[in-house]
Amino acid sequence: VVALVQTASGKTIQQGVSISELLPDDPTKQIGTLAGEVGTRSAFEKVVKKPSDISSRSPLQDFYGIITPSDLHFERHHAGVPAIDPAKHELLIHGLVDKPLVFTVEDLKRFPSVSRIAFLECSGNFRSGKETMSPQDICGLTSQSEWTGVKLSTLFREAGVKSNATWFLAEGSDAAVMTRSIPVKKGWDDAIVAYAQNGEALRPEQGYPVRLFLPGWEGNTSVKWLRRIELSDQPFMTREETSKYTEPIKGAEPVRRSDGPGKYRQFSFDIDARSIITFPAYPKTVEKGWIEIRGIAWSGRGKVARVEVSTDAGKSWQLATLQEPILDKAHTAFRYVWNWNGVETEILSRVTDETGYLQPTLNQLFAARGDTISYHFNPITAWRIKSDGSVLFKPEP
Amino acid sequence: VVALVQTASGKTIQQGVSISELLPDDPTKQIGTLAGEVGTRSAFEKVVKKPSDISSRSPLQDFYGIITPSDLHFERHHAGVPAIDPAKHELLIHGLVDKPLVFTVEDLKRFPSVSRIAFLECSGNFRSGKETMSPQDICGLTSQSEWTGVKLSTLFREAGVKSNATWFLAEGSDAAVMTRSIPVKKGWDDAIVAYAQNGEALRPEQGYPVRLFLPGWEGNTSVKWLRRIELSDQPFMTREETSKYTEPIKGAEPVRRSDGPGKYRQFSFDIDARSIITFPAYPKTVEKGWIEIRGIAWSGRGKVARVEVSTDAGKSWQLATLQEPILDKAHTAFRYVWNWNGVETEILSRVTDETGYLQPTLNQLFAARGDTISYHFNPITAWRIKSDGSVLFKPEP
Amino acid sequence: PIAKVDTLPTHFGFGRPATAAEIARLDIDVRPDGKGLPAGEGQVLTGKQIFAAKCAACHGTGGVDGPNGSLVTTTNPGRKRPEKTIGNYWPYATTVFDYIRRAMPFSQPGSLTNDEVYHLTAYLLQANGIIDEKTVINAQTLPRVVMPAQKLFVPDDRKGGSEIK
Amino acid sequence: PIAKVDTLPTHFGFGRPATAAEIARLDIDVRPDGKGLPAGEGQVLTGKQIFAAKCAACHGTGGVDGPNGSLVTTTNPGRKRPEKTIGNYWPYATTVFDYIRRAMPFSQPGSLTNDEVYHLTAYLLQANGIIDEKTVINAQTLPRVVMPAQKLFVPDDRKGGSEIK
Ligand code: HEC
Ligand code: HEC
Ligand SMILES: [Ca+2]
Ligand SMILES: [Ca+2]
Ligand SMILES: [Ca+2]
Ligand SMILES: [Ca+2]
Ligand SMILES: [Ca+2]
Ligand SMILES: [Ca+2]
Ligand SMILES: [Co+2]
Ligand SMILES: [Co+2]
Structure with missing residues (x-):
């Protein structure tokens, strides 16, 4: 038994x-x-993810530390998770290169390898609307793993990327044949062609046997089940980077305004810094007395410099403690020990990253981008602690 | 399908x-x-562990990076893995304390938490004897996780540990009712009462719902399924720290030598620094040309300072590249890119830790401790690369 | 002696040269300048018929209000904001061809012939009021179609720092 | 204002006070000085009978050469090194009581009465030539038994650095 x-x-x-x-x-x-x-x-x-057909959200409120268990890493795909035999899978690199090459998975593993612990976040990672939402519901489309693979720059050198190559297409081997155009610079900088995650082979949901991993960039660009890289002197303007994963900036709505300031932002690669308190948070409850407020903070532009917590609805802010290691483009755990007197209040967190970017309020985002919640929405989120100890999300008015 | x-x-x-x-x-x-x-x-x-009834060895040669997938973390237990209902599990702290206390698992999670990525290694982690041994066979009783829990020092303060307390007993809730005596100093320093591993609750094999975790110390001291901590002014001299987990030092064998230099070392807590090349390694094979030699190195006494690799059977040594993050008391990945000319040779690695300790040869260990392979055996291990590309362990003569 | 001896070579020699044939088999993308468009061509009316047979179940009759979203722009006063469609939100016409060929119909991706994709592209551009019924769509004409939404798109200019954008 | 306001208190108030009864129920360890030994006592001959019934299957007749290891020291010229047993490798006699009570018999741990454990302890000490057949083992006598191996054990003196120990 x-x-x-x-x-x-x-x-x-x-x-x-x-x-x-x-x-x-x-x-x-x-x-x-x-x-x-x-x-x-x-x-x-x-502990489970919350799935729809096309995505499933990581249970942030149930996690500890900064590593996401691989089978609880969020999922997002556009035509399901393909089943791929690694012995048959190949990666083609061609276009503006001296020597187009085909790599088997075994070939890729022979190159010098690199590992890094970094977050992966879907740029559509924010939902709001009702009080009874957990961190998973609000922003469960972010997870963190230790990724291992070969630097894309190593493959670039191997194929001899030409100097006039400015973009490359990354194409997946799923039924969406997912494609994104990526500036070549990112390939030279820190892109990884990853074959492992948290010590073992990638999980199927995360791109097995090979995926692109672009540290700090919106998740969709880290094309999974990677089968092809084409070097080009211009972007390909795929559906994902035009009809999807673009967002209004100030005054853009309604679409098709023929003149005026309405615009849509394209190629918004960097993930803006975000933090969220994962405890206390709905649906958990708390008791009067000492409470360790816990959460995670991250930025696509570098390290977390500082997290502040407010326990008085934003009137004053205190520095939270950051848990080492504080890594580049990585979820960083923060905590703040607080003595709750049992009176209803609101708790919030906000992160500042290395560039000096301070996580905005929802109203600041609306002011900058118009009043549509869209991609790259990273507002400060508040939790109401009611006097009975229940904790509710405070959605925007 | x-x-x-x-x-x-x-x-x-x-x-x-x-x-x-x-x-x-x-x-x-x-x-x-x-x-x-x-x-x-x-x-x-x-990818699987290699089990006996009482332990199972992590497949080091199949891992990437530094995180061990939780379900591939090595196991060692003395009476099987108990099945514990976390709602019924409690931790008692008593003995030389002002106020003996009982904590539920939920209580423990309310305290300030701490997370750290650190290795756990069984002090019996070395086997030798034949050429056809993989890293898993040789030293698969080491693994690494991100551990989260409450500092034991926090619980010490809560219970009011008395100043004359010098040791504590940690007792498990398994059928061995595993016990070890630990110096109180380690409790104040960095001991963790851990409830989570790699982002989620501990796995049953790793002590669910609560274990002691003593960074850098021999694995057996990190008592799993922890149910009791008793503060004392002397060690308890349990069977595990007398009949087991003690090792001969120079000239000790045979036992019961009534006089002379034969002695056995007790309370050998620190894990001496070790490294092992995990690729290329038996049973994998290699081809002539560029090979990335990969491995892990660690020390129970701090950070890895340096790893050197030899590709000429120890005649000369080269510095390996260490993969960031290089963490305290943690497996650290190293690599060395090597152009193999196809001629039979031997490859080896050796680590130096922060204290200046250099991983010894097997003969140095024999000279220091007598000719028995026992606990805390951390010799440099060599792989023979044969001209046909097969790789064999080179056990001691 | 302890020294860092080996340094990384530019070429490791792993992988094999790709043949023109295997590149051609995988190289299905289409760029805004038309690079990648195959031979063949499409007619609006043929596209309309294919659409009714293979697409309307998911995208609605005439490409409006299907369970998987509209593809054709309509003015619907009931909605707070107009639905984003090819007519009002797609900056490049080549993307219509590229996306349909690689990913649609959703349940049978990769099943359409190049001509079918040209026909469907022609039809969807016409239904959105971008071309007329007689325009033939092929590798020459498609890249020249100017999309209404093209001028709406701007590249990202966020740079970190204190600004909220 | 931004400032680090709360500091860690010494006492959080979590957990509940342990009662003497619940401590007693769990506090089964025995120290070298005898602290923790219960009332009761053991005789060598009774222990020998219990051992034959409950232990010999795993540890051999007379505690020698069982499938789960010998507990009694013998001189066996066939072995390279003598097997480590209570007689030659256990530094404290109290450990015998503590360990048997908590962990043996392996398949029924925690099933022995305190008296049974005293009897078994007496028997194993006698079989190893440490006490004679008439010595009664109880909370007073057990801590006074001096074990042959005690002088063999030394504490760890490794300190890191360049020395190999
Ligand atoms: C079984 C359902 C189904 C069928 C049949 C289908 N589609 Fe789709 N279509 C979808 C879904 C679902 C999506 C969204 C996919 C995504 O977001 O990744 C979609 C997306 C699209 C889009 C992109 C819409 C946008 O605004 O980004 C186009 C264009 C499209 N389909 C065209 C077609 C055409 C042409 C056909 C017929 C040849 C077709 N579809 C058949 C389900 C279907
Ligand atoms: C079903 C098999 C089994 C039975 C029955 C059994 N034992 Fe054991 N015994 C073991 C095993 C297995 C171990 C080793 C456990 C470990 O290393 O964690 C052991 C270890 C011991 C040890 C420690 C030996 C050493 O050198 O460290 C003692 C002492 C011991 N048993 C005494 C007893 C006594 C007394 C009984 C009867 C009351 C008993 N055993 C019955 C299987 C058994
Ligand atoms: Ca088949
Ligand atoms: Ca029951
Ligand atoms: Ca192309
Ligand atoms: Ca649409
Ligand atoms: Ca006690
Ligand atoms: Ca023994
Ligand atoms: Co070149
Ligand atoms: Co006190």
């Missing part, structure tokens, strides 16, 4: 039966499960 | 059938699996 409830099939079989009932009353009196080939997750842990 | 082969049950059902046969010839022509609650591992990835 003990062995059973710790396995995946055991979980299924026992559905509806209280797991607790099956356990020995005293675990010190009964030999446990012997060592195995693959570890398990406790049957008492019910 | 596509969805099926990506699930655990699918893997089981398809056993014996070539997964590749079930896949679409062109993944771009068929919608993939929709987003889900919990991600999957590709059915093409067969």
Whole structure:
């Protein structure tokens, strides 16, 4: 029985039966499960992503530290997760290069490798609208892994990228044949052709067997199931970078205003800095007394410089403690120990990144971009702590 | 079919059938699996631990970067993995304290938290004897996670540890009721009562719901399934710190030598620095030409200062590149790009840690401790690259 | 002796040269200047028929109000904001060809012939009031179609620092 | 205003006071000075019988050469090194009581009464030639038993740096 409830099939079989009932009353009196080939997750842990057909959101409120368990990394895809045999998968690099080349996955692993812990966030990562939203609901389209792969610059050198190449197309091997145009500079800077995540091969949902990984850039550009890179002297203006993943800037709505200031921003690669308090947060509750306010903060433009927390609805701000390591373009954990007197209040966090960018309020974003919540929306989010200890999201008015 | 082969049950059902046969010839022509609650591992990835009943070894040669996937973290236990209902689990702290206290798991999570990425290694982590051993076989009893929990010092303050307390007993809730005596100083320094690992709750094999984590110390001291901490003015001399986890120092064997220099070392907490090349390594093979030699290095006494690689059987040494972040008491990835001319040779790595400790040769260890391979054995290990590209471990003569 | 001896070469020699044939098989993208457009051509009326058969179930009759979104611009006073469609939000006509060929119909991606894609492109441009019924769409004409939305798009000029943009 | 306001308190007030009864229930350890030893006592001959019934299957007749290792020292010229046992490798006699009570028999841990553990401890000490058949083992006598291996153990003196120890 003990062995059973710790396995995946055991979980299924026992559905509806209280797991607790099956356990020995005293675990010190009964030999446990012997060592195995693959570890398990406790049957008492019910942490899951919230899926729609096209995406699933990471349960930020249930996480600890900065690494996202690979099977709880958010998903976003435009035609499902393809099933790919790594022995058959190849990456073609061509276009403005001296020597077009084809790499097998094994070829890619032979090159010098690089690893970095960095976040990946969908630029559509903000939702609002009702009080009963958790961090997962509000901005669960961000996750963090240690990514390992070959630097794209290494492949650029191998193929001999020509000096007139200014953009490249990255194309996926999914049924959307996902494509994005990327400035060549990013390829020389820090782009990775990744084949591993958190110590093991990429998960299928994250691009197995090979994906592009562009640190700090909107998630969609880190094309998964990467099959082709074409060097070009201009962007390709794919559907994803025109009809999708573009956002209004001040006064743009309604669309098709023939004159006036309405514009849409394109190629908004950098992820603006964001922070969110993940505890206390809906649906958890708190008690009067000492509370460690916890959250994560990150920026696509570098390191987190500072996180501030307010426990009085934004009237005053205190510096939060940042948990080392504070890495470049990485989720950084913050915390602030607070003695709650039991009176209703609002708690908020705001991050400042290395460039001096301070996470804006929702109204500042509306003022700068018009009143549509669209891509790259990173407002300060507030949690109302009610006197009964319940915690509610405070959506914009 | 596509969805099926990506699930655990699918893997089981398809056993014996070539997964590749079930896949679409062109993944771009068929919608993939929709987003889900919990991600999957590709059915093409067969990475597993090597288990005996009492331990299982991490497949170091299959890992990338520095994070060990939680379900591939090595296991070592003395009476199996207990199944524990976290709602019923409590931690008692008593003995030389002002106020003996009992904490539920929820209580522990309310305290200020701390996270750190650090290795955990069994002090029995070295085996030798034949050429056909992989890194997993030789030293797979080490793994690395991001651990999150409450500092033990916080609990010490909460209970009011008395000034005459010099040791504490940590006791597990497994069927071995595992116990170790730990100097109180380690509790004040950096001990963590951990409840999370790599972003989620501890895995059952790693101590769910609560374990002690002592950064840099031999794994057995990081008592899992922690149920009790007793403060004392002397060590308890449990079986694990007397009959087990003690090792001969020079001239000790045979035991019961009534006089002479034979002694056994007790309370050997610190993990001596070690490195191992994980690629190329048995059972992989290589081709003539450029090879990235990869490995991990770590020390229980601080950061890795330097790793050197030799490609000429130890005649000369070159500095390897260390992958950031280089963290305190943490596996650190190193690499060295080498152009192999196809002639048989031996490759080796050796680490120097912050204290200036240089990883010894096996003969240096034998000279210092007598000729028994025992706990805390961290010799430089060599791989023979044969001219046909096969790679063999070179065990001691 | 301890020294860093090997340095990274420019070429490792891994991978194999790509043949023209295998590049051609994968190189399906189309740029705004028309690079990548295949031979063939499309007629509005043929496109209309194909659309009714293969697309309307998801994108609505005439490309309006389907379960997977409108492709054709309409003025609907009931909506707070007009739906974003090819007519009012797509800056380049070549993207219509590229996207349909690679990704549509959603349930049978990659199943259309180049001519079918040309026909559908012609039809969708006409339905959005961008070309007339008689315009033939091919590798020469498509890149010359100027889209109403093109002037609406500006490149990102955020640079970090204190400004909110 | 931006300032670090709250500082960590010494006491957070989480957890509940432990009662003497619940401490007693869990506090099963035994120290070298005998702290933790319960009431009761053990005889060598009774221990020998219990051992034959509950332990010998795993540890061998007389505690020698069982599938889970010997507990009793023998001189076996066939082995390169003598097996480590209670007689030659255990520095404290209290550990025998503590360990058997908490962890043995392996398949029924925690099933022995305190008296049974005293009997087994007495037997194993006698079988290893440390006490004679008549010595009664209890909370007073056990801590006074001096183990042959005690003088062999030294604390760790490694300190990092260049020395290999
Ligand atoms: C089974 C449903 C389905 C069918 C049939 C279908 N589509 Fe689609 N279409 C979709 C979905 C779903 C999307 C959105 C995909 C995404 O966002 O990644 C879409 C998106 C589009 C878009 C992009 C819209 C935008 O504003 O970005 C175009 C253009 C399009 N389809 C054209 C077609 C054409 C032409 C056909 C027929 C040949 C067709 N579709 C058939 C479901 C369908
Ligand atoms: C079903 C098998 C089994 C039975 C029955 C059993 N043991 Fe054990 N015993 C073991 C195993 C396995 C170990 C090693 C456990 C470990 O290393 O964690 C062990 C270890 C020990 C040790 C420590 C040996 C050392 O050198 O460290 C002692 C002492 C011991 N047993 C005493 C007993 C006594 C007394 C009994 C009967 C009351 C008993 N055992 C019954 C399997 C058994
Ligand atoms: Ca029960
Ligand atoms: Ca097939
Ligand atoms: Ca092209
Ligand atoms: Ca649309
Ligand atoms: Ca005690
Ligand atoms: Ca023994
Ligand atoms: Co070149
Ligand atoms: Co106090």
